[in-house]
Amino acid sequence: MVLFKKFLAIFTAAVMLICMTAVTAFADDEEIYTEPPVLMLAGKNELSLNSGTSTMVNFRFAVKNTVKFGHGDFVLTSGSSDVIIEQPEFSIDDIKSNVSYIIKISKTAPSSTVNLTLSSVAYSADGKSSNSQSFTVKLKIVSQLTARGLTIDSYKVSKDEVRPGDKFDITVTLKNNIGIDIKNAELELEGLNSEKFVLDKGATKQYVNIEKDGIGRITYSLIAQKGITLVRETVNLKLSYSLDPSKTDLSSSTSTMIIINCNPEEKKESSYTAYDITMTNYTVSSDKVAENTKFDLAVTLKNNSSYNIDKARVSLTTDGTKFSIDSGLGFSDFSIDKGASKKFTFKLVGCAGIAAERETIPVKIEYGSVSNTVYATVMCVPKKESDDKTKRELVVTSYSSNVDIVAENTVFSLSVNVHNKSDHSIKDARITLNNLDGTKFAIDGGVAYEDFDIDSGASKSFTFRLVGCGGIASIREVIPIQLDYEKVSNTTNATVRCLPKDTDKDGQKVFAPNIIIENYTYGDAEYVTAGKDFPLNITLKNVSSSSTIENLKVTVNGAPLATGNDASVAYSPANSSNTFFFESLAPMSTANLSMKMLSLATASPNSYPLNISFVYEYSINNQHYKADNVQETISIPLRQEDRVSINDPEIPAYGVVVGQQFTLSTSIINKGKSDIYNVNVSVGGDGFTADSSSYYIGNIKSGTEEYYDVKLTPSASGSSNGSLTITYEDANGDAKEVDLPFTFTAEEFMIDPYMNDFGGGMVEEPMVEEGPNIWLILGISAGAVIVIIIVIVVIVKHIKKKKSEIVDDEDL
Incomplete structure (x- = not known):
């Protein structure tokens, strides 16, 4: 009985609410003809068009305040001369219609975003009131012109x-x-x-x-x-x-x-030579130069000729990328007497482009028709890559020459490999070889640059045909390799082994014979493994065609990386000496040395250097000389051994039941000396569902263990098979994948319908309380509601008809 009373109260309230709604709807109906509509722009308010295209663009509106719509006027405008809009005078009576314009983008339009303004005036149904609105549509223009031009x-x-x-x-x-x-x-x-x-x-x-x-x-x-x-x-x-x-x-x-x-006229005896003025010494006032570090570079020049030289100039080539002149001029004009020396000091400051621990500053010496460039090395503190806004995403990974030694008129090819380290493709990049002005090197054919596109993670090779020139003054000369891309410019110096011109002075040759590393090997593999020993074999060559090298001492030492904070030495001799002695090495002949090396077990994967030092003597024109100490550097790649251990998946010992979750567990142990990266575990199989099919663990440090748990729910009884797939990247950057299969047997959960939850006694049937017939009450109530709604609709229609007749009488 109580339930029946509650129902009657709810029914009475519903009838009252329906009546009030009908009266309100009739009152609001009078306003839909006089209130101006408020419009909203349906769909996206952004466009994207290519330059040089003509496109029909449709705009669709909706009425926001749901009043009756009269008609509307629309105008589309743009503030850009690259955007031309063809538009008739639009006036639409049906707001569901599209407002269309033809938009033309000029061929030369640059990539940019332009704001279009769509102005509207919407009128009420009786035409007596209006509402003005404007909408902003962003137009993205994509230029179809290539940047190479x-x-x-x-x-x-x-x-x-x-x-x-x-x-x-x-x-x-x-x-x-x-x-x-x-x-x-x-x-x-x-x-x-x-x-x-x-x-x-x-x-x-x-x-x-x-x-x-x-x-x-x-x-x-x-x-x-x-x-x-x-x-x-x-x-x-x-x-x-x-x-x-x-x-x-x-x-x-x-x-x-x-x-x-060219073939210039033969020089006179008094003409200057490339070695009349040389740089004999330089000093840097700061031990380490970083960005904004001010320092002095002092250069000492000597006139080696037998005559005075006037109108000479020494200048520094700095472009503000790595170093810049802090005060004063970047050059100095001078005259110098025969046999005399002069010192010149330049005030400099380090710039943001410092990228290596050893950077070079070109020092240019000019006199008469001679122009020589030598290099001063500055010890630097490079920016950390994470702090560098111009991070080197495009890098030179290697370079090589097809000849061992370059002399004057030697034609050779310089091959450069470039790698895109970024996560996106780079377009319209350019590689340029600099300082090919005919002094030391020149292009033998073609141009000194090449434009290219490169995908993320890809590498490209470029080959330039060059020729050695008469200005070669050192056994090692550099060719700057410049990469320009995305408003970033970085330079890598390629070192070329050279044979300078011999210059007679008082009937004696002034250049020592040159010794080089012709070849070296470190075993049969492409790399050495950390913590293992390996054989090192080096072939030396005396490249002089006339002079014998005497009392040659060769020393092999491991060295730290030139960049980064890792100061560890990766390679050291294993139970052998690092010094070798050769009594003599004839012109154009070779000598071999072999030793066993041991790699550092904790070294990170990288290519580590070995410094090979040479101390020797030589005789020319019956005069005995001691050569300057020479050092060559070779690099040997090192990799860490992969020692990742994964435990078998564990399944609960108490059994598995259909429809009930259980936990599957495993663990991953990194026993190696380096971290592993981007570890991910995924689960798959038949006869079960998982709360998460994949889980990203991240990085696992050396000597640590990470655990993985996943909740599985069996969907069928019997035996089910599945597998855990673990993927990761090892310290060498190689992707690895391991599959661990597992099997479990699920049983159905059995329930005795005659036992209660506590297992004691029979299940009692619930008592049903007698009461009024609910279905009869609901039927009667529904019929009453339908009758009330019909009466309200008839009344509303009758009132509207009367109102319409009144309006028609007023029009008459």
Whole structure:
């Protein structure tokens, strides 16, 4: 009876609520004709269009306040000259219709984001009131123009060798790498000197039109003059162009150096030589140079000639990347008497680009027609990679030359391997070889740069054909390799073994014979294993064609890495001496040394150096000399042995029941000397479900154990098979995978229906309480509600009809 009373109270309240709703709906119906609608833009408010496209774009609106809609006017505008909008005057009566515009993006539009403004005026149903709104739509423009633009693809000099008075042509080939036509591209020949080269005809500036993906050629006619002093002279080509043919501003430009092979007139006896002025010493005032460290570089020069030299200059080549002039000038002009020495001091400051513990500063010495560059080494504190905003994501991993020794007129190839360490593809990168000005090295053919794209984790190789020049002054010269990408520029120096020109002075040869490491091996594998010994075999060679090396002592020492905080030495002799002695080594002959080395068990995987030091003597023209100490460095890759142990999965001993969770456990032990990385465990199989199919553990340190538990629920009785799959990366960066199978048997859970939960006695049937017939009550209530709703609808329609008749009478 109590339940019946509660139901009647709820039923009465529901009837009252329905009546109030009907009256409110009728009252609100009067306002839908006079209230202006509030619009909302349906769908996304962002667009993405490519440059050079024309697209129909539809916008769809909805009424936010649900009132009756009259009509609307719409206008779309843009503040960018690269965006053209074709729009009729829109006025729509049905808000469900699309508002459409044609949007055109110019071909030369750069990648950018432009705000479009969509203005609307929405009118009420009776047309007497309106609501003005505006909506912002972001338009992302994706430029289809490539960043490489118009480039100097190649050049050709009509004569293999140019002499004073010769007429010759330089033909330049341009390549259009952009997806549009280029008009009035300007090519200017710079650096002409009346003492060396003059135009035979034409102008230094020439213009050309090149269709998209096409090529164009321009030819300059020149005459060589008597001022040619080098076997390879240079002129510069500057290419300028505009991506927009309607603009006269040539906003894009690039430059290329042209190498001209020459045969200068024979020098007089009084002419300067490359070794008249040399750098005999330099000092750095700071032991360690970091970013913002101020220091002095003092350079001592000596005049080795038999005459005074005027109008000489010494200068430092600093571009602000690694070092910069702090105060004063980066050069000094001077005169120097024969046999005299002079000291020059430059004030410098370290910059953010310092990337190695040993950086070099080029010191350029110029006098007469001679230009020599030597290098001062500065000990530095590089930035930690995590703090460096210009992190080296594109790096030079290795380089090699196809010849052992480079002398004047030696043609050789320099191969460079580049690797993308980043997690994304890099486009429009450029590799450039610098300092190929014909002094020490020059391009033998083609250009000194190459543009390229490279995927994440990929490597690429580049080969440049070079030639040694007369300015080679050291047994080791460097060629800077510059990588430019994504507003980042970094430089790696490639060291080239060289044979300097012998210079006669008082009838004696001043250069000692050179010794090099011709070859070395460290066993049959591509690497050595940490904590193991390995055989080291080294082949030495005397590359002199005339001098014998005497009393040669060779010392082999392990060395720490040149970069990073790891100061450990990875390699040391194993039960043998690290010093070897050779009584003599004849010209162009070789000698072998062998020893057993031991690698450090705790060393991280890397390529570790060995320093090979040479001390020797030699005789020239019956005079006995002691050579300067020479040190060569070789690198041997080291890897850690993988010692990961995984315990068998553990299943509960008390048994497994269908439908009830149980825990499967295992553990992973890293017994190796290095950490393992990105450890992940996944579970799979038949006859069960897992609360988590995969779990990422992360890194496991050396000598530690990590545990893994997963909850499984059997779905069928009987035997079920599954496996745990463990994946990780070892210290060498290699991906590893281990599968651990497991089996369990699940049983059905049996329940006795005649026993209670406590196992004592029969289950009692519940008593059913007599009461009113609920289904009868519900039927009667539903019928009453339906009758009330019908009455309310009839009343509302009758009132609306009366109101409509009143409006019609007013119109009459």
